Structure formats: C-alpha cells, structure tokens
Amino acid sequence: MDFDLSPQQQQRVDHMRAGAGKLPATEPDGIAGKDSWLAAAELGMTGLCLPTEHGGGGLGALDTALCLEAFCAGGADTGLAFGIAAHLLACGTVLADHAGEPVRAELLQGLASGTVVAANAMTEDDAGSDLSRLTTTAVADGDSYVLNGRKSFVSNAPLADVFITYAATAPSAGYLGMSAFAVPRTLPGLQVGSLLAKMGLNGCAAAQVEFTDCKVPGRYLLGPENQGNSVFQRSMTWERACLPAIYLGAMEGQLAQCVDHARSRKQFGRSIGNFQAISHRLATMKLRLETSRLLLYRACWYLDQGRPAVEAAALAKTAVAEAAVANALDAVQVFGARGCLAADGIGQQLQNAIPLNIFSGTTEMQREVVAKSMGL
Amino acid sequence: MATQTREDISSQLLTFIRESFLAGDPEGELDADTPLLELGILNSLNTAILVAHLGEDYGVHVPLIDVTATTFKSVRTLSELVHESLSRK
Structure with missing residues (x-):
C-alpha cells in the first residue's frame, strides 16, 4: 500500500491546481459560460477520462478524481467543476463505452475539447430515486426512435x-x-426550458428538457435496446466514485481559509485558534476531509481494478457529502458574523455542499445500497 | 446446491418474493409466471435485494449486464437463470 502520488500524478495535479487559479474571473456565483468551459478545456479538464484516440486524457477513475480535486483546490468554481464532472462522468463515459463508432467519432472529440457540452437528462418529476416511474417513452419508427x-x-x-x-x-x-440515447440539441422536438433558480452550484446552469415527437436516428441508441439500466448504473458508479472529488478540493480550500482566519482573528487578546472551541473544530474538519478522501480514492481504485465498486462508491459519496455539509456549517461558525455575509463565500460553500446529498442518488439511497450489500 | 431442481429453486424464490416484497402474499396471487417487472413487484430497489439474495443463498452472482427484462421477467425465468448458473459450477 502506497499513499503517495506517483511523480506523473503529482505533475498532473500541480498543473490542474495552478491552471485553476488562472481561470478567467467570473461573477461570484454566476453561471459559467462557454468561455469558462473552454479555459478549463485548455487545461485538459473536459476530456480527463475520455479515450485518447478522441482527444481525451485516457485517465482512469482515480486519476480523474485527483484532477477534479486539484481543480477545485486551486480555486475553480465548484459549480463549473460540477458541470464539467457531470459532462465527463454521466455522459462521456456512457458515450465512450456504449456509442457506436460513427457517434463516438462525431461527439467524443468535441466533448474532450470542450466545444461540445454534454448534459445528463434522467430525473423526472415522478422518477427520482425510483426509476420504474420513468414516463419518457421511445417508440421505434423505422430506423429511428x-x-x-x-x-x-x-x-x-x-x-x-x-x-x-x-x-x-x-x-x-x-x-x-x-434504453439510453444521445440526443443532439439540434434535433426538432427537443426543447430546453428556462433557467432553473437553484440554492447552490450556480456556476452550473440547469433547466428542464422536453421531448415532443423528437425523432432520434437509431445510431444514437447507446448500448442494446432495453439495456438502459445497466448503462445508467455504470455511469452512476463512475459519478458517485469520482464526482465528489470536487468537494474534497473545495473542502481543502475552505479549511485553509478557516485556519488563516483562526490565526488572524483576535478576540480577548489572542487568536481565536488558541481557543480549543475553534482549534478542535478545525481538527474535526480536517478529520472529515481526510477520512472521506481515503474512501473516495479507494472507490476509484476499485473501479480502475475492475472490481465491484458499487458499495465502495456509495460509502465514498456518503462520507464526502456528510463531510462537506458538516465542514461548511463549521466554517460558518468559525467565521462568525463574516460567515453570514456573502463577501467571503462561506455561506455559499454550504449551499453548494447540500446538493451532494441529493444528486446522483441521495444519501438515503446510498445507505440502502450499503445495507443491501450486507444482506439486510 | 448443485443438485437442486428448477422446481426446488422456483419454490424457494416464490417464498422469498412473497415474504420480502408482498407482505406474505395473503391472497396467494404470486405464481411462477406472474410478470414481476410489469406489475412493479421488482423495482430497482427490490431487484437489488433479490440479486443480493441470489449471491448469498445460491452463490449465483448476477452481473448488472445480465439483469434484464428477460432474465427477471418471472420466477420461472429467474429459476432457470439460477439453475443454469448452478449447473455450470
């Protein structure tokens, strides 16, 4: 067992971290536009785990997670990182593993270069955790659906x-x-709704998507017909294992902010970090970050080894999600009144953390996965 | 285990599904040909429980790619899947 990064991994992580600090400045909590995506793409972020023959980085799950973590630790907006991670993990992996050659050639190069942005359209009003309630239908019509x-x-x-x-x-x-499909935005019958106002991750814009007699050529079917569940579950294992890495990076930055504040803020004639109420809180924040990081690295490693990773990914996602919320609450407390003001972004970190307990399978569903894997 | 017949397996799976997902099936409605997916008896959560059960009680580990509408259609098709897997051991 070796807990060190290899020289190559370290170099890649340093590159992402340094590059993230040089991204074009965006409005605080504003939506990341194409310019931000293309700047991230310059770093290689939009193609991390996509095949090298299509311009991607060819990275496995662990190396992808290390880059996502470094991107946020270097200061990239969590919402932008979330959008890129969803593009890669819920969409790119599916195209790479299940699309036929013409569609791979058509789309993957663009995904890797950031000129094509991908979105995962699964959740419906009545089908969140329970996929058997899906109401979107695809009816075969000649060579199309x-x-x-x-x-x-x-x-x-x-x-x-x-x-x-x-x-x-x-x-x-x-x-x-x-069944799983890739649907180009330009197809008639696909309509993107207006922007949804959200509590956090505002760098990643979201909307409803409606299909109305949208005719999708058969070459865009991903995997065999009626195998959408296995396609989806596999993509979710990638997403649950890798995506929370953006929060590891964000938590690292947050902890550094809190330590700096605890050293510089003086009350009763001394730094507040000298009070155990603060220093132990910071120690606990570090403990949550480090323990959840190890679980996430292990889940990604399982995935790379081709070992069953569903339970490991569920444990990792749960640990990072709960750590992210708990640490964000602690950060508000450490910053006191300043934590309640928007300027330092401390409150926004909490609002960014909460959705990790919901998307890609709720924390409750992750506990169900873990319980079932123990035979309960 | 390898000597179990399809009928033995079918009977055990019927009992498991009745007790786990149908509150004991008091009306005795479940049989080997009941469409489990169509009636929503097997949703994603229940299927995960069933797959775990097949692994633990029969040593039959069903990969995700083999969890299909054909293999999980009914207790009859499931019994066939388990029986075949056991025969190959």
Whole structure:
C-alpha cells in the first residue's frame, strides 16, 4: 500500500491546481459560460477520462478524481467543476463505452475539447430515486426512435449541445425496459426550458428538457435496446466514485481559509485558534476531509481494478457529502458574523455542499445500497 | 446446491418474493409466471435485494449486464437463470 502520488500524478495535479487559479474571473456565483468551459478545456479538464484516440486524457477513475480535486483546490468554481464532472462522468463515459463508432467519432472529440457540452437528462418529476416511474417513452419508427416526455432537472442543459437521456422502450418491463440515447440539441422536438433558480452550484446552469415527437436516428441508441439500466448504473458508479472529488478540493480550500482566519482573528487578546472551541473544530474538519478522501480514492481504485465498486462508491459519496455539509456549517461558525455575509463565500460553500446529498442518488439511497450489500 | 431442481429453486424464490416484497402474499396471487417487472413487484430497489439474495443463498452472482427484462421477467425465468448458473459450477 502506497499513499503517495506517483511523480506523473503529482505533475498532473500541480498543473490542474495552478491552471485553476488562472481561470478567467467570473461573477461570484454566476453561471459559467462557454468561455469558462473552454479555459478549463485548455487545461485538459473536459476530456480527463475520455479515450485518447478522441482527444481525451485516457485517465482512469482515480486519476480523474485527483484532477477534479486539484481543480477545485486551486480555486475553480465548484459549480463549473460540477458541470464539467457531470459532462465527463454521466455522459462521456456512457458515450465512450456504449456509442457506436460513427457517434463516438462525431461527439467524443468535441466533448474532450470542450466545444461540445454534454448534459445528463434522467430525473423526472415522478422518477427520482425510483426509476420504474420513468414516463419518457421511445417508440421505434423505422430506423429511428420517437421520444416523448419531460426531464425535470437537467444540469448543463442551457449550454448543452448533446443530451444523454433514458426512455422506456418496453414499458411492460418496468425499469428494465428503458434504453439510453444521445440526443443532439439540434434535433426538432427537443426543447430546453428556462433557467432553473437553484440554492447552490450556480456556476452550473440547469433547466428542464422536453421531448415532443423528437425523432432520434437509431445510431444514437447507446448500448442494446432495453439495456438502459445497466448503462445508467455504470455511469452512476463512475459519478458517485469520482464526482465528489470536487468537494474534497473545495473542502481543502475552505479549511485553509478557516485556519488563516483562526490565526488572524483576535478576540480577548489572542487568536481565536488558541481557543480549543475553534482549534478542535478545525481538527474535526480536517478529520472529515481526510477520512472521506481515503474512501473516495479507494472507490476509484476499485473501479480502475475492475472490481465491484458499487458499495465502495456509495460509502465514498456518503462520507464526502456528510463531510462537506458538516465542514461548511463549521466554517460558518468559525467565521462568525463574516460567515453570514456573502463577501467571503462561506455561506455559499454550504449551499453548494447540500446538493451532494441529493444528486446522483441521495444519501438515503446510498445507505440502502450499503445495507443491501450486507444482506439486510 | 448443485443438485437442486428448477422446481426446488422456483419454490424457494416464490417464498422469498412473497415474504420480502408482498407482505406474505395473503391472497396467494404470486405464481411462477406472474410478470414481476410489469406489475412493479421488482423495482430497482427490490431487484437489488433479490440479486443480493441470489449471491448469498445460491452463490449465483448476477452481473448488472445480465439483469434484464428477460432474465427477471418471472420466477420461472429467474429459476432457470439460477439453475443454469448452478449447473455450470
């Protein structure tokens, strides 16, 4: 067991961290536009785990996570990082693993270079955790499929050029009767709704997406018909294992902010970091960051080894999500009145952390996964 | 285990599904051909429980790619899947 990064990993991480600090300045909590995406793409962020033959970095899960972490530790906006991670992990991995050659050639190069933004369109009003309630349908029509339905919360939708979506192709087979599709934004019958106002991760724009008699050529079917569940579950294992790494980076930056503040802020004639009420709180924040980081690295390593990673990913996501919220609450407390003001971004960190307990499978569902894997 | 017949496996799976997902099936409605997915008896959560059960009680580990509408259609198709896997051991 070796806990050190290899020289190559260290070099990559240093590159991402340094590059993140030089990204064009955006409005605080504003939406990251194409210019931000392209600047991140220059660093290699938009192609990390995509195949090298299509311009990607060819990285495995652990190396992808290390880069995502470094990107946020270097100061990149958490919302932008979330959008890029969703583009890579919920969409890029699916295209790389399941698209036929013409579609791979058509889309992957663009995804890797950041000129094509991908969005994952799965969640519906009545189908959040329970996929058997999916109402979007895809009916075969000659060499095409006709899609109808509405996806209620699609991150990246306002910017996206292609949507990875899931629709029932055999409704009588319940959640095992769905299929995965890539749907280019330009197809008639696809409509992106207005911007959704959110509590956090505002750098990543989100909207509803509606399909109305949207005719999708058969070459855009991803994987075999009715195999959408296995396609989706695999993408979610990637997302649950890797994506929370952006929060590890954000937590690292947050902790450094808190330590600096604890050293410089004086009350009763001494730095507040000299009070155990503060110093122990900071020690606990560090403990949460380090323990959840190890679980995340392990889940990614399992994925790279081709070992079953579903339980490990569920444990990692839960640990990072709970650490991110707890640390963000502690950060507000350490900063006191300043934590309640917007200028330092401390409150925004809390608002960014909470959604990690919801997206890509709620923390409750992750605990279900862990409980089931123990035979309960 | 390898000597179990399809009928043995079917009977055990019926009992498991009745007790785990149908509150004991008091009306005795479940049989080997009941469409489990169509009726929503197997949703993603229940399927995960069933897959874990097949691994623990039969040593049959069903990879995600084999969890399909064909193999998980009914207790009959599931029994076939388990029986075949055991025969190959």
